[in-house]
Amino acid sequence: MAMENDGATQINEQTMCLCGRIAAIRTAWTDNNLGRRFLGCSYYGHPDACDYFKWVDSPLFNPCYKSVIDGLLQNANRKAILEKKWQRSVLYHWLVLGMLVLVVLVQYGLW
Structure with missing residues (x-):
């Protein structure tokens, strides 16, 4: 045990x-x-x-322990927020690219 x-x-x-x-x-x-x-x-x-x-x-x-843990939690939260923003940004760019391709296809009569 x-x-x-x-x-x-x-x-x-x-x-x-x-x-x-x-x-x-x-x-x-x-x-x-x-x-x-x-x-x-x-x-x-x-x-x-x-x-x-x-x-x-x-x-x-030691109050220093609490501030270190608080800082680590804030960094983890900040990282999660940045990852979500990045994912939204990538999705947005793919949607814009897809719309541009669609416009070009329609413009040249390929769609």
């Missing part, structure tokens, strides 16, 4: 929640606990989930 020790809590792959299922390791994304990991019911969000909750990591005391 694999063991993991993060300083706050010792857990293993078979940690069980209150309803008898294997607990899932999740990451908190709230402002107060940004990036902090915890164990919770693997059915979280479903009606039959239990209320099992246990922190795995110690709280991040």
